[in-house]
Amino acid sequence: xxLETVISxxxxxxxxxxxxxxxxxxxxxxxxxxxxxxxxxxVKDHKVNVEPYDYHDRxxxxxxxxxxxxxxxSGELDPVAAFTVGKLKxxxxxxxxxxxxxxxx
Numbered sequence: 224x225x226l227e228t229v230i231s232x233x234x235x236x237x238x239x240x241x242x243x244x245x246x247x248x249x250x251x252x253x254x255x256x257x258x259x260x261x262x263x264x265x266v267k268d269h270k271v272n273v274e275p276y277d278y279h280d281r282x283x284x285x286x287x288x289x290x291x292x293x294x295x296x297s298g299e300l301d302p303v304a305a306f307t308v309g310k311l312k313x314x315x316x317x318x319x320x321x322x323x324x325x326x327x328x
Contacts, residue, residue, distance in 0.1 A: 224289040226257045230275055233264060236296060236327045237271035245269070250323045251277065251284035254292060264323065283315030285323070296327045 233252075245266045254260035263278035264271065287295070291310045294300035302324040305311035313320045 224293055226260055229289055230262050234273045237273055240326050242266045242269050242271055248319055249278055249281040251281045253286040254289040255286055256288045282319035283313055285320050286312045298328050
């Protein structure tokens with residue numbers, strides 16, 4: 224799966240996400256099998272932005288293969304199980320990573 228397809232899916236999910244309870248969240252996503260494979264999801268002022276850029280002022284950064292990320296956002300892969308078996312790596316606030324995965328379901 225390529226980066227544009229993933230970003231398109233995330234944007235569609237983000238458009239339907241309830242972010243009324245989220246003040247701020249910024250998550251950098253790196254898809255380890257795409258080049259380039261980096262984008263960010265930011266919730267700010269109760270709006271979601273998804274952009275194909277590096278985000279330095281983030282709560283956390285997650286990395287995983289694109290197929291696993293697709294399964295994660297479609298609800299087929301549990302984020303805790305993915306983290307436990309090493310399919311999902313988190314750098315930073317693990318709570319925000321979990322909040323992020325629940326936001327896009």
